Amino acid sequence: KAKESGRNQYRFYTSELNRDAHMMMNLRQSVKASVEDDFSIVFQPWFSARSGGIIGIEALTRWNTEVGNDVSPSVFIKQIEESGLIIDFSRWLFGEVFRQSQQWRVQLEHGLKISINLSERQFLNDELTDEIIRLAHKYNLDPSWFVLEVKEKALLADPERAARALDNLNRQGFSIHLDDFGTGYSALMHLQNMPICCIKIDQSCVKDLMALESKRRIMRAVLSLAESLELGIIAEGVEDKDTSEWLLEHGCVLQQGFLFSPPVEPVEISGILDELPVQEPD
Ligand code: C2E
Ligand code: MG
Ligand code: MG
Numbered sequence: 001k002a003k004e005s006g007r008n009q010y011r012f013y014t015s016e017l018n019r020d021a022h023m024m025m026n027l028r029q030s031v032k033a034s035v036e037d038d039f040s041i042v043f044q045p046w047f048s049a050r051s052g053g054i055i056g057i058e059a060l061t062r063w064n065t066e067v068g069n070d071v072s073p074s075v076f077i078k079q080i081e082e083s084g085l086i087i088d089f090s091r092w093l094f095g096e097v098f099r100q101s102q103q104w105r106v107q108l109e110h111g112l113k114i115s116i117n118l119s120e121r122q123f124l125n126d127e128l129t130d131e132i133i134r135l136a137h138k139y140n141l142d143p144s145w146f147v148l149e150v151k152e153k154a155l156l157a158d159p160e161r162a163a164r165a166l167d168n169l170n171r172q173g174f175s176i177h178l179d180d181f182g183t184g185y186s187a188l189m190h191l192q193n194m195p196i197c198c199i200k201i202d203q204s205c206v207k208d209l210m211a212l213e214s215k216r217r218i219m220r221a222v223l224s225l226a227e228s229l230e231l232g233i234i235a236e237g238v239e240d241k242d243t244s245e246w247l248l249e250h251g252c253v254l255q256q257g258f259l260f261s262p263p264v265e266p267v268e269i270s271g272i273l274d275e276l277p278v279q280e281p282d
């Protein structure tokens with residue numbers, strides 16, 4: 001019996017390995033040969049639940065190949081990092097976001113923010129952060145129109161180095177938001193030394209908020225923590241009206257999620273921006 005399950009495990013292991021190897025091979029091809037054909041960027045707006053105004057849009061990457069369609073960006077970005085192609089990929093990503101951003105220049109001048117996710121390997125790479133700054137200038141865009149979303153976990157391996165890297169980007173004008181807050185251990189002492197202006201509460205904290213008093217209790221604590229640290233707050237993964245209203249009543253005005261809009265193609269963002277006022281958060 002043990003032998004049998006051992007063998008199954010082995011088979012499972014090799015097929016996993018094959019799948020990863022297959023994915024890696026495809027990724028390398030996509031990044032090296034045709035980044036702009038195989039990847040695209042969708043944008044998900046975030047709103048003021050109070051006024052209904054649009055505050056910002058988050059860029060989210062998609063890998064549009066037969067293999068890639070089923071792979072989450074959180075997985076393929078990590079693989080791209082491990083394959084050593086993250087600089088090539090990020091150069092394309094930032095170039096593409098900045099290129100797209102130019103069509104929303106009027107709204108950006110009125111306070112619209114565009115947020116871009118940045119992983120640890122990305123923001124700790126000096127060559128890459130210099131490139132990001134250079135690209136923003138090349139496209140004649142004000143870095144203060146952009147937000148870089150970094151995950152808490154990514155800051156804690158080497159907090160001093162992370163703080164230096166983020167300070168550098170922040171001095172150039174980029175705002176830094178802390179993504180996926182509430183999913184891990186919050187090292188508040190470290191976070192206090194980082195140029196973070198806003199925390200983004202992870203969707204896992206928002207999910208089932210109305211069903212579970214325990215989640216509401218944690219959420220109240222997180223919201224009051226953010227308030228006393230004078231940090232802005234955004235809730236992600238807001239899927240229903242009751243949750244949205246509860247969050248608003250408890251002081252979480254900025255919200256993102258399927259209730260408002262899924263991630264959409266850039267052309268749809270232009271449509272939304274034509275209809276909705278852009279509003280600076282109060
Ligand atoms: P994230 O930055 O926390 O992004 C939020 C994720 O939640 C997105 O998934 C979005 O599509 C999804 N989402 C939005 N509203 C809702 C909702 O109401 N309910 C639920 N259940 N989900 C919602 P996506 O696009 O699959 O991205 C997953 C993660 O991959 C992102 O999490 C981010 O960490 C990473 N990622 C995506 N694009 C990039 C990128 O260009 N660079 C880097 N470094 N990471 C990226
Ligand atoms: Mg994010
Ligand atoms: Mg997030």
Ligand code: MG
Pocket residue numbers: 179180202203236
């Ligand atoms: Mg998240």
